[in-house]
Amino acid sequence: MKTRAAALRGVGQDWEILEFDLADPGPGEVRIKLKVAGLCHSDEHLQHLELPLMVGGHEGAGIIEAVGEGVTGLEVGDHVACSWIPSCGVCRFCVTGQGNLCDLGANMMSGELANGGYRFHYEGQPVGAIAATGTFAEHAVLDQRSVIKVDKDLPLEWVSLVTCGVATGWGSVINAGQVRAGDVVAIYGCGGIGANAVNAAVQTNAGLVAVIDPVEGKRDFAKKLGADFVYASGEEAMADLWERTNGVGVDVAVVTAGVVTGDIIRDAFFLTRKGGTIVLTGVADDAAEENMHLSSSLLTLFGKRIIGTLYGDCNPRVDVPRLLELARAGKMDLDGMITRKYTLDEINTGFKDMLEGRNIRGLIVYDD
Incomplete structure (x- = not known):
């Protein structure tokens, strides 16, 4: 079939x-009609x-249109979340509760499906889909291990949100940061992921939630979410929070900036107390860039921890349904995270709005 992407x-x-040829789903694969896709800085x-x-596109939700041979637990008409982290359930990481590090994620940047090969073709040539999902397409073929069935009464906009931004931000605080009630938390960046980190910290009853972001609109949004203090720069945050914590520092610093630089990491390191934790969630534009330049002696002498987290240490098959249930129960405002909706043809406008701070999370909504 033909599809636009x-x-x-x-x-x-x-x-x-462009218009692509899309192959039929192979064994263990499904074809999805995408309904919603999120505009994430990772794209x-x-x-x-x-x-x-x-x-492109790794955050999304849709409805199954066709299933390949051997597919289990999924059928035509099911509503599904597209998980950019596949989950095989049998590798060392899946069976030890680290589904976010599943071995099937090895081909994430090549766009090759877990069964091998590509399902998109352009002018006769195979084309990869980022994270083996490709949610910036009207239709896509995914491995069943990259698909999570959800209840049909749930808004697919919610489902799309929890497949990346919500889970990553929430998990960075709850799972990776292990923030407890009363903790002082600093969050660097309040975009689609950082906003959900703020939400999680507030809901965990952190003693103080501070947000550092150079964009005024994002600082204002952080205040609406319940942040106690907002700052335009790391220097401003350091001066004020050092005084507010009586020279102790913050318990947990979560770095969710859209583009992580060495300066941000250094600011977070020095603002964090002895024995505290720095969670690195965001990435640099160049994944190979060596942007951490810190004193190993200070890391040792002050007993600090710097940890990286992928997908907020969430287990997709457990945490996607869990977060949706929180939203259904009114304990998580997902509608409030959506700042603007776009058509597929408006995708460049959406990313421009994101970079210029005019949206927190933009969504592509596909026509029926």
Whole structure:
């Protein structure tokens, strides 16, 4: 079949809407009609990398249109979340509760499906889909291990949100940061992931929640979510929070900035107390960039912990349904996280709005 999708051709190029040939689902695969896709900064990072033609999008939700041979637990008409972290359930990491590190994620940047090969083709050539999902497409074929069935009464906009931004931000605080009631928490960046980190810290009854973001609109949004203090720079935060904590520092610093630099990491390191934790969630534009330059002696002498987290240490098959149940119970405001909706043809406008701070989480909503 034919389908339209947004793809990148090279470094610094805008997204192009192209028509692709989409193969039928193979064994263990399903074809999904996408209904919603999230605009995440991780997809914008692709514009800075040397990659072949690639279909974008890793946050999304839709309805199953066709199933391949051997698919179990899924059928035509099911509503599903597209998990950019697959879960095989049998590798060392899955069976020890680290589904976010499943071995099937090894081909994330190549766009190759777990069974091998590619289902998108353009002008006769195979084309990968980022994270083997490709949610910036009207239709996509995914491995069943990258699909999570959800209840049909749940808004698919909610389902899309929890497949990346919500889970990553929430998990960075709850799972990776292990924030407890009364803790002092500093969050660097209040975009689609950082906003959910703020939400989690507030709901955990942190003693003080501080947000550092250079964009005024994002600082205002952080205040609406319940942040106690907001700052435009790391220097401003250091001066004020050092005084407010009587020279102790924050218990947990969570770095969710859209582009993580050495300066941000250093600021978070020095603002964190002895024995405290620095959680690195965001990434640099260049994944190979060596942007951490810290004193190992201070790390040792002050007993601090710097930890990286992928997907907020969430287990997709457990935490996606869990977060949706919190939203259904009115304990998590997912509608409030959506600042604007776009068509697929407006994708470049959506990313521009994100970079310029006009949206926290933009969504692509597909026509029926």
